[in-house]
Amino acid sequence: MKFGIIVFPGSNCDIDCYHVLKDVLGKDVEYIWHDTEELEDFDCIILPGGFSYGDYLRCGAVAQFSKAMEQVRLHAEKGKLVLGICNGFQILTEAGLLSGALVRNKNLKFICDTVALKVENNNTSFTSRYNVGEVIDIPIAHGEGNYVVDEDTLKKMKENGQVLFTYEENPNGSTFNIAGVCNARKNVLGMMPHPERAGEALLGNTDGIKLFQSIIDYLEGGAKNDK
Ligand SMILES: NC(=O)CC[C@H](N)C(=O)O
Numbered sequence: 001m002k003f004g005i006i007v008f009p010g011s012n013c014d015i016d017c018y019h020v021l022k023d024v025l026g027k028d029v030e031y032i033w034h035d036t037e038e039l040e041d042f043d044c045i046i047l048p049g050g051f052s053y054g055d056y057l058r059c060g061a062v063a064q065f066s067k068a069m070e071q072v073r074l075h076a077e078k079g080k081l082v083l084g085i086c087n088g089f090q091i092l093t094e095a096g097l098l099s100g101a102l103v104r105n106k107n108l109k110f111i112c113d114t115v116a117l118k119v120e121n122n123n124t125s126f127t128s129r130y131n132v133g134e135v136i137d138i139p140i141a142h143g144e145g146n147y148v149v150d151e152d153t154l155k156k157m158k159e160n161g162q163v164l165f166t167y168e169e170n171p172n173g174s175t176f177n178i179a180g181v182c183n184a185r186k187n188v189l190g191m192m193p194h195p196e197r198a199g200e201a202l203l204g205n206t207d208g209i210k211l212f213q214s215i216i217d218y219l220e221g222g223a224k225n226d227k
Pocket residue numbers: 048049050051052055059085086087088110141142143144145
């Protein structure tokens with residue numbers, strides 16, 4: 001099992017993701033520069049948080065055109081796992097791999113905080129270690145985390161169990177308090193909160209570790225995608 005973390009100019013949470021996977025969970029993980037034309041070796045691709053290309057135009061708007069994203073699209077089409085965290089979520093919506101868009105926070109300010117999230121669906125390879133309705137504390141740090149989506153699409157996403165995480169108290173104006181959504185096939189997840197910043201006791205918060213452990217269970221064959 002191998003994780004790959006795509007690094008864009010301006011990524012800054014790549015090292016945190018690497019640390020959790022390698023040092024905390026003992027898994028095989030590699031950094032992948034954004035011009036890669038090959039992702040065959042990897043089972044799960046992570047698009048980390050940060051400020052890719054300086055957030056020019058809109059967050060994620062430039063990164064979506066990188067060579068790596070062509071490969072991420074092929075990887076997702078094969079049914080393999082893709083996890084986008086914060087800026088990674090923004091890149092996934094810009095690339096059309098996830099529905100909706102992320103726009104400026106309602107208060108127009110960058111918000112750095114720890115917020116309570118509710119797990120809405122644990123029937124996925126990203127959330128199987130959590131219970132439905134479980135409330136977890138996960139850090140957020142974003143200026144454009146306000147998730148918008150049209151009503152019809154939201155209705156379909158809800159019916160199909162694609163809303164995986166909601167905020168207990170909406171920090172940014174997101175539609176339906178959405179903090180994280182997946183695609184219809186449930187192999188691509190985007191979330192604004194940072195589970196990698198809640199991955200070890202030393203940080204005072206381990207609520208995010210179960211997300212990575214769920215993925216590992218799935219890759220080890222212990223849990224099925226959309227079982
Ligand atoms: N932590 C992040 O990934 C931040 C994402 C993006 N730069 C924003 O401000 O919304």
